[in-house]
Each structure stands twice: as structure tokens, then as C-alpha cells.
Amino acid sequence: xxxxxxxxxEQTTREQPLLDASFLRHLxxxxxxxxxxxxxxxxxxxxxxxxxxxxxxxxxRDYAKGDDLRFLDWxxxxxxxxxxxxxxxxxxxxxxxxxxxTSASMNTGEPNKSWYAKRIAAALAYIxxxxxxxxxxxxxxxxxxxxxxPARGKSRIxxxxxxxxxxxxxxxxxxxxxxxxxxxxxSRGGVVVLLSDLFDPSGYEDALKHLMQHHNDxxxxxILSPQExxxxxxxxxxxxxxxxxxxxxxxxxxxxxxxxERRLRAYQAEIQQTGNRYGFHYLPxxxxxxVERLLTRAFRRMGLVE
Numbered sequence: 001x002x003x004x005x006x007x008x009x010e011q012t013t014r015e016q017p018l019l020d021a022s023f024l025r026h027l028x029x030x031x032x033x034x035x036x037x038x039x040x041x042x043x044x045x046x047x048x049x050x051x052x053x054x055x056x057x058x059x060x061r062d063y064a065k066g067d068d069l070r071f072l073d074w075x076x077x078x079x080x081x082x083x084x085x086x087x088x089x090x091x092x093x094x095x096x097x098x099x100x101x102t103s104a105s106m107n108t109g110e111p112n113k114s115w116y117a118k119r120i121a122a123a124l125a126y127i128x129x130x131x132x133x134x135x136x137x138x139x140x141x142x143x144x145x146x147x148x149x150p151a152r153g154k155s156r157i158x159x160x161x162x163x164x165x166x167x168x169x170x171x172x173x174x175x176x177x178x179x180x181x182x183x184x185x186x187s188r189g190g191v192v193v194l195l196s197d198l199f200d201p202s203g204y205e206d207a208l209k210h211l212m213q214h215h216n217d218x219x220x221x222x223i224l225s226p227q228e229x230x231x232x233x234x235x236x237x238x239x240x241x242x243x244x245x246x247x248x249x250x251x252x253x254x255x256x257x258x259x260x261e262r263r264l265r266a267y268q269a270e271i272q273q274t275g276n277r278y279g280f281h282y283l284p285x286x287x288x289x290x291v292e293r294l295l296t297r298a299f300r301r302m303g304l305v306e
Contacts, residue, residue: 099137
């Protein structure tokens with residue numbers, strides 16, 4: 001994203017906490033969801049729809065050679081003279097992975113895109129921790145890749161907030177490289193949330209393919225500021241790219257702004273079509289929308305929280 005040379009957007013949101021008391025009370029009412037089922041190493045507090053051996057009866061099926069004889073229903077055998085195996089709901093942990101673009105283009109806008117993304121990350125982390133899920137965070141740009149090991153339990157939220165608050169926002173975007181590194185490092189499937197403006201000259205498709213590995217349930221949130229969805233710029237300007245520092249001379253007219261908006265809508269429609277093709281969820285987000293409303297309306301509609 002470019003900005004006029006010699007100007008700076010006042011970052012009032014930087015002084016606001018990522019989580020405050022009223023926001024936490026709001027988050028207590030929400031729970032993380034996932035439409036996909038992940039094979040856990042340990043049985044935890046989250047009940048999946050898989051049928052395995054656990055504590056709550058689910059259904060019957062015909063006995064097959066090799067089934068555990070402890071789970072045969074002898075009462076049915078006595079009545080029907082047929083062998084049936086009991087099936088049970090299996091409980092497992094759900095992993096939430098939150099990937100945050102920390103390139104310089106995220107450090108623009110009012111409200112600030114980086115602060116907004118971190119607030120979403122903190123909110124989702126708290127919801128997951130409150131539900132006894134495991135949370136892992138990754139901050140990335142072209143020069144840095146920071147991984148916070150999976151955390152569990154509500155008491156870990158403040159270490160997550162500290163991690164988020166100290167993530168530097170700088171350098172260029174390297175979506176594909178960063179997402180490939182995450183896919184190689186990720187040991188098990190889960191819910192993956194990518195928070196980025198998706199402003200990478202190399203594109204986004206290869207990056208999202210990496211994130212679809214391990215049968216992940218992927219949510220892509222494209223975070224833009226109101227100044228990017230409808231720039232309030234007119235006349236002859238010299239713009240500086242915040243990531244490359246490359247200047248460009250431009251004359252902004254109403255016609256040019258209309259062309260910009262059409263191309264932005266076309267870009268977003270393309271991402272949506274890619275999501276439909278590969279099976280990930282895509283949501284364009286404006287920092288002008290309160291995070292509380294985003295959680296309770298858009299995220300519920302997407303099936304990310306309830």
C-alpha cells in the first residue's frame with residue numbers, strides 16, 4: 001500500500017489494549033467451531049463427530065473380524081442372534097493456528113490494520129483457550145518468522161497478548177514462502193486463520209494451497225482500511241510504497257478512483273472464486289467495522305464461532 005510522501009496516518013488505535021474487560025465479557029459468550037474433524041493424539045474436552053471408542057454411545061454397526069470384543073452388544077445378540085459393535089463419540093483437542101501478516105503494508109490505515117488484525121487474533125485465541133482448545137500463533141514478513149508454541153488454558157491468554165503486542169510490523173510481504181514454512185512446521189491439522197491484506201506482488205494462490213495441507217479448515221481474512229476501499233486522495237501526488245520505498249507519480253481523478261474500486265472488487269471476487277474452488281473460507285474485512293460486530297455477525301455466518 002502506498003501513502004503520500006511526507007505524510008503519516010495517526011495511529012490512535014495503537015494506544016488501545018487488544019483485550020479489555022468489556023471485550024472479554026463479550027468473548028465469554030462465544031465458542032470456536034470447526035466443520036472438519038481432526039485426528040487427535042490425546043482425548044480432550046472437545047467432542048468430535050467421529051465415531052471411535054470413548055465414553056458416550058453413538059450408534060451400532062455390524063461386527064467385523066478384528067473388532068474389540070469388549071464392545072459387542074450381547075443383549076442384541078440374545079434377541080436377534082446377530083453380532084453388533086457399539087460405537088462411541090470420540091473426544092479430541094482442536095488446534096487453532098493464527099497466522100498474522102506483519103509486513104509494512106499492514107502498518108497503515110485508521111483504524112490501523114496491524115492493530116485490528118492483532119485484536120482479532122487475541123479475540124479468537126481467547127475464545128479457543130476458554131473452550132480448552134490449543135492455540136498457536138505465527139507472525140511473518142519477508143525477514144521475520146515468529147512461532148508461538150501451542151498454548152492451552154485461559155491463563156495463557158496474557159502470554160499470547162504479549163506475543164502479539166511485541167510483533168514488529170515491518171519489511172515486505174512473502175506470503176507463499178511464509179505459508180510454506182508454516183505447512184512444513186505444522187505437525188497436525190486444525191483450524192487455520194490467515195490475517196493479511198493479501199498485498200503481495202507474487203500473488204496469494206500458492207500461499208493458500210500450502211495452508212490447505214493437513215486437511216486444515218482454512219479461513220482467510222483480507223484486512224483493509226477504509227482508506228484502501230475508498231481512497232480519499234485527489235490531484236497530483238507522489239506516492240511512496242511503504243514496503244519497497246519506491247515512488248510513483250500519479251494524478252488522482254474521480255475516474256481513476258472508480259477504476260481502482262472496480263479492480264479491487266474484481267480482485268476480491270477472484271479470491272472468493274479461488275476459495276470456492278479449493279474449499280477455504282474468504283472474508284474481506286474493513287477496519288472500520290468494530291471487531292465485536294465482526295465476531296458476532298460475520299464469523300458466526302462463516303461458521304467460525306457460535
